[in-house]
Amino acid sequence: MGPDSAPDPPVPWRKVLWERQPFPDNYVDGRFLEELRRNEGLRQYHYWAVVKEAGSVGQQLSCVAIFITVWLYMEQGLLSPEVLLLTSLVCAMLGYGLHQVLASTVDSGDEPRTRLADLQSAAIFLSFTYGFSPVLKTLTESVSTDTVYAMSAVMLLAHLIFFPYTQPSPPGSLSLNAALFASVCLASRLPGALHTFAMLSCALLVFALWPCLLQRLREKAPSQFTGVCVGMCIGGIGGLGSQSLVGAVLLALALGNVTFFCPLLLITLQRQKDNIQGPWDEAEIHEDLSHFIQ
Amino acid sequence: MGQRGRAVLQSNASQQESSGTSQDALKHNRKHNICMVSDFFYPNMGGVESHIYLLSQCLIEKGHKVVIVTHSYGKRKGVRYLTNGLKVYYLPLQVMYNQSTVTTCFHSLPLLRCVLVRERITVVHAHSSFSALAHDSLFHAKTMGLNTVFTDHSLFGFADISSVLTNKLLTITLCDTNHIVCVSYTSKENTVLRAALNPEIVSVIPNAVESTDFTPDPSQRRDDRITIVVISRLVYRKGIDLLGGIIPELCLKHPDLNFLIGGEGPKRLVLEEVREKYQLHDRVRLLGALEHKDVRNVLVQGHIFLNTSLTEAFCMAIVEGASCGLQVVSTCVGGIPEVLPEDLITLCEPNVRSLCAGLEKVIARQRSGAVPTPASIHARVKNLYTWRNVAERTEKVYDRVVGEEVLPLHMRIQRLRSHCGPVAGSIFAFVAVLDFLFLLLLQWLVPDQIMDLAVDASGPFGMWNQESGIKKRTSSQKS
Amino acid sequence: MVLKIFYPQCCNLANSGLLIGSWIQGHNSAVVLAVVHYPFIPGQVKRYIQQVSTASGVKLSVLGSWSLPSEAEKGVENFLRDLRTIFPQDRWLQISRKMGQTGFNCSILDRSQGTILFVHYDQRNVMLSQLHPIQTEELDPSDSELRQVFQIVSLSQPLFLLDRYDDGPLKSTHWQSGGQEASIIVELLKMASVPLCLTISCLLHLLPLNFLCSKLSTCVQLSYRSDHLRALSSPKTAVGHSEFMRKANVLVSILVDMALGFLLMYWLYSDNHISMLANALVPAADHVAKELEELLQWLMGAPAGLKMNRALDEVLGRFFLYHIHLWISYIHLMSPFVETILWYGGLSAGLGLSFALALLSDMVALLTFHIYCFYVYGARLYCLKIYGLSSLWRLFRGKKWNVLRQRVDSCSYDLDQLFIGTLLFTILLFLFPTTALYYLVFTLLRLLVVVLQGILHLTVDLINSLPLFAVALRLTRFYRLAEGVKFSVLCDEPDTPLHLLMEINPLSCASVIKTYRTPTYSCYPKDSWTNLVKKLFVGELIYPWKHKTIKTD
DSSP, X not given: OOTTOOOOOSSOOOSOSSSOOSSOTTOOOTTTTTTOEESTTOOOOOHHHHHHHHHHHHHHHHHHHHHHHHHHHHHTTSSOXXXXXXXXXXXXXXXXXXXXXXXXXXXXXXXXXXXXHHHHHHHHHHHHXXXXXXXXXXXXXXXXXXXXXXXXXXXXXXXXXXOOSSOOSSOOHHHHHHHHHHHHHHHTTSSSHHHHHHHHHHHXXXXXXXXXXXXXXXXXXXXXXXXXXXXXXXXXXXXXXXXXXXXXXXXXXXXXXXXXXXXXXXXXXXXXXXXXXXXXXXXXXXXXXXXXXX | OHHHHHHHHHHHHHHHHHTTOOHHHHHHHOOOEEEEEOSOOTTSOSHHHHHHHHHHHHHHHTTXXXXXXXXXXXXXXXXXXXXXXXXXXXXOOOEEETTEEOOOSSTTHHHHHHHHHHTTOSEEEEEOTTOHHHHHHHHHHHHTTOEEEEEEOOOOOSSSHHHHHHHHHHHHHHTTOSEEEESSHHHHHHHHHHHTOOGGGEEEOXXXXXXXXXXXXXXXXXXXXXXXXXXXXXXXXXXXXHHHHHHHHHHHHOTTEEEEEEOOSTTHHHHHHHHHHTTOTTXXXXXXXXXXXXXXXXXXXXXXXXXXXXXXXXXXXXXXHHHTTOEEEEEOOTTHHHHSOGGGEEEEOSSHHHHHHHHHHHHHXXXXXXXXXXXXXXXXXXXXXXXXXXXHHHHHHHHHHHTSOOOOHHHHHHHHHHHSOHHHHHHHHHHHHHHHHHHHHHHHHSOGGGSOOOOOSSSTTOHHHHHHHHHHHHHHHHO | OEEEEEEEGGXXXXXXXXXXXXXXXXXXXXXXXXXXXSSOOHHHHHHHHHHHHHHHOOOOEEEEEEXXXXXXXXXXXXXXXXXXXXXXXXXXXXXXXXXXXXXXXXXXXXXXXXXXXXXXXXXXXXXXXXXXXXXXXSOOTTSOHHHHHHHHHHHTHHHHHTTTTSOSSOOXXXXXXXXXXXXXXXXXXXXXXXXXXXXXXXXXXHSOTTOOOSSOHHHHHHHHHXXXXXXXXXXXXXXXXHHHHHHXXXXXXXXXXXXXXXXXXXXXXXXXXXXXXXXXXXXXXHHHHHHHHHHHHHHHSOGGGOOOOHHHHHHHHHHHHHHHXXXXXXXXXXXXXXXXXXXXXXXXGGGOHHXXXXXHHHHHHHHTHHHHHHHHHHHHHHHHHHHHHHHHHHXXXXXXEETTTTEEEEOOOOHHHHHHHHHHHHHHHHHHXXXXXXXXXXXXXXXXXXXXXXHHHHHHHHHHHOOXXXXXXXXXXXXXXXXXXXXXXXXXXXXXXXXXXXXXXXXXXXHHHHHHOOOOGGGSOXXXXXXXXXXXXXXXXXXXXXXXXXXXX
């Protein structure tokens, strides 16, 4: 029974412990590791499908760029707050209409929000933003501009990193909060209280409501979704280009990188994947057991 | 260093030669000085702890000298003696996480050297890959020129980052370990893959169960009901979420079904919520943490033993359940299919549906009375896994290991670099050189020759044996 | 086996006779207590031993015989052996001194000869000393040997009292006490103290001292003092060593306290010191207020180059400035009465220095009330901000605090909740430094006052709890409080057993204080330093000198 003690006997070896077998303890049978499996359940990606999915990342990046463009215009006084408010209002109405249309085509299982609830939310947004805008205006007065810019940049980056790209509606708490924090910081640098109010409304539109509409669009009309993404990207590059050419070039490079190069990298590296599975792996619970306790 | 270890062997051998035995018999009668090292030992409770303790007791019985090295637990520091002169060193090392010590690769060397030299250790036997102290001791023992054995008690995946790191560490520490012991064939395959080992130096020696502690007692059962017993820590790895799904399914179908659940853990909440939601307070009893001595009394109250583990190297619980005469239903994961013969266990896939189907089959058989009696099951199981057998097989591993040569430093460095990859291999080759230099410094400060030798408590010249021998003699005189 | 014989030094030169003493239970040793001289009537000796045994609770017996080498008679040997038949014993010690030898010889009759060891002890010291740590006074066979020796010797006091006037039928040698360790004055005082105690305790019962106002340290001190007096004046005599020591300590500390108090009074009321103090006090308070005002002005600018929120800064600054203005008016309103208050307050020193100090502490608290107020406002505001920020930070990360399970759960908030939460979070975050600075400055001021009060409290506590009697006892009669013993070799001659001298090791001063200090609130566990810092950080109000149950906030 000890290691290296007996020559091969005629009986076949079995992978059981309860039977005393005439083999040494360190015997290695031909069937050793026969249950080893490699790369089980590996997904094969297609390049254009991945590019299409990556489009939503590029789109979000462009959203941030558009927001920054709007802020730049506001700061230089090229865009008056009234115009921005009016545009935002129109966009919001159009978007809400589109949202309702898309919702009515196929009714999803969840109970829909009533118009009243939507109106209530809108009232809360507007009143709070309007009420706090003088406070927000003075909030960062004593903080240096560089600090505010750095903080906003970090927060916008956090927004992009933590954005739930697979399930953007409702937007994830952390990413939305980071974006709102950044917009408050930026808005407080603007000259007047009304500017602040207009900027925050715009931020709400871009960071909170737009992802909801886009998600709807993606569910209901996938073909249009691609078009919208491309449109947003072009809009972002164009808008930034009107203010700073370098910024536009950098954005274009980033977008190209995210949407075209990264998928290529994924597909090439996927071939190198070597994953080992076997009976020793921890079993996974695939079923949803939460209904037993809720 | 190596010379010292061999010198002891030779002196041992010369003593036995003088008694006039042949070379072959000598090989079998050779007694070893074994040092078991692990972070896990009493007062901590668990499978590894009892494995080390019971194996050591059986080895002492066979005449070997065994000392155990672990880290200090609270106020328990220094040297303690357990039954039969089993000496335990509780080293004052800092605990980091989950009872595993902090490792810097060096700071444990002075203490370990002290123990190994004082006790004239010939074989270092480390346990559990979760134990940093075990890894440290394997490394230092090689620096000091001792032969090493390692027992792996657990299974590991390959996918996540923590297992990648642990596997690399295992590759390094096991790269010049003489022999590895695994508790099941699945565990062997796993360890060979993880540490990139030659399968020839890996032995499979299953765990054992003290079957005299787990005897059936059908009178404790309630005949009008069917009781399913679950005894495990209530954690995710033991599949307690599955259990939370099984309980309502079966309880709704069978009104005469009871659950008896022993153990404690974070998943207790799941079971309590299930019990509350389905109003099963009179049918599902949660006993909380059980002491080892109480386990048998709980087991004998049941008809069916259920194990829902998601991973398991060698499941002692199902052997204990079968030893108490229960029908065993278990998930088919890890080494579980190797443990019991097919007619004593019902294996299921690790999901609620399959487990429920398996349980229902066994319940139907139990109802119809088509199950063997508890006594007959016990009779079949009781001799499957005994500690005596484990000790015999481990002894053979030791016999093989002490004959092997310990790699000198330059060979060791070569092996590390060729075996563990260029980066990690080079780093740890450097660490090995530093360790060697540190050892030289220690040997210069306190040479081995002037170190006091410890009094043997166990082993061929153990004081404990002699005392008990004297006692036996006097008692026989009296009688 | 070694047989140990504890032998009193005073009996070294006693005339020949019988050894009276006791065997120590559970150990192979004997304590000799006295030597009864020839001639005696055996019946009387037996009756005498019987009496003493019942009176003291120690099992006394005749241990053996003692002989001086004065007249070397041949018959003595036999006579001594015959004595054993009169007093039947298991073991019979025969101790004798020889001419020209300092050591004694000893033989044990009817036993296998073992080694014998003589330990000489000073009977008076051992009898009066108390071995520490203190345990029960009862004889317990499981106690250590040394403890039993001490107990046997001290319990056998009746043995020495019975022949006090030297007219008994027996003559014996032992530590000859000329009365207790005191004089007739002490005895008389003891007699007189009983009616005094009775009257004081009656008075105390009549006084309505239950109105315990925990806020004022004077009242706290008053309640402590009345407790002490109550304990002191209980008409029962103290049972046991520790209770006696406690009473004595309390009495001495009260006396010392009052003496110091009278000294203070003498100083205050001579040379018109009171009015000098009163004249200095009001300008000092004014000065403090001025300084505070300047500090606030500084805070309202850009303190230390920190950029604070201008609007909030101004609001807070004005609020505090108004407060100081109120305070100054209050002080000026009070200024005519300060001298009178001080004059009457000074009378409290007649009750003891501790009362004067406690009153001083209360006055400091009253005079720095504005600082306390600032601190409370600052702390409340800061605390509110901290709590708001921590919960909004959880919202920021999309988490919430689950009260039932005491943990942080993830939670999906609504869009409007997130929006308002983030808005508030941003506002609080940018306003936080301003509040924190105000809090920091006022906390530092508050800590200054707290340290001052802490020193006063510590002094009062020291007066209350220092065991002066025990310390004095340790200094003058070191053997009364023993920590252990030390042995030295007395003589080691070739033919005689080894003689050791046992001397008492006095208790160290530190452990005297530790053992006998009167328990006061400083002995109770208080907040640890880390806990204190944590509380300061979170903005909870701190009262570091108060003990936990008194604190009602």
